[in-house]
Amino acid sequence: MAVTVTFVGAGDAFGSGGRFNTCILVDGAAVRFTIDFGATSLTALNQLGIEHNSIDAVLLTHMHGDHFGGLPFMLLDAMLGARRQRPLTIAGPKNLQARVTAAIDALFPGSSAMTPKFPLHFVELAVGQINDVLGLAVTPYAAKHTPTTDPTALRVAVDDRIVSYSGDGEWTPELNKASHDADLFIAECYFHGRAVTGHMSYPDIQQHKEDFAAKRMILTHLGPDMLANRAAVAEQCAEDGLVVTL
8 A cells, every 4th residue: 555745844944935844744554644743834734634633643853843843732722622532642752741841831831731631642762773653663863963852863664665754964874774775765955055064955965865775865844045946956855735655
């Protein structure tokens, strides 16, 4: 059975080009999950007509707002408006539950005291190991980004397909492990003409494209410089709403 990947949000942290923050929706035969859930993700899902109550799990690469900041809005709506009953699993870096709770308190003071009426599970992913999340084989690889966000790249086995995402971070050999023989490797590419600390840019993609050894690669998290030059690159670049079937 085919696996479908929808780029709910393919933008950078600052909405360059009017794009939404990172949110990659993956549909397998028995599970629907997202990789990351940035601050604008609830709006982006609504624009696509996708009910957030239909999502079984959220897998997080790291704890920056453009990659997890939509969770407080999703969780509050699940309790107050959408009346969620379906279980939800949130999986990501260490101290995950405390960090999500702190974000809820910061954005909606007092709301963290609310108790969900649906089963809500937090799973801390062990880096460098295969983690079972609702039958998904999720392997985080250490990434070179802001250390306090506990950054990772994620390799996810869903059905008989492999979806891999670099998350935010400079190139390291760990990305070769994450992307090797993946059916889809989603690679951030922030700048076109120069390197930048904490991110990959197009020179990195050109230099390491063969090392990634994925069956297909799509570039995402494009900043203004990369957006202005995307028509000149050979690789496919993600757009909000892009749907890919694997």
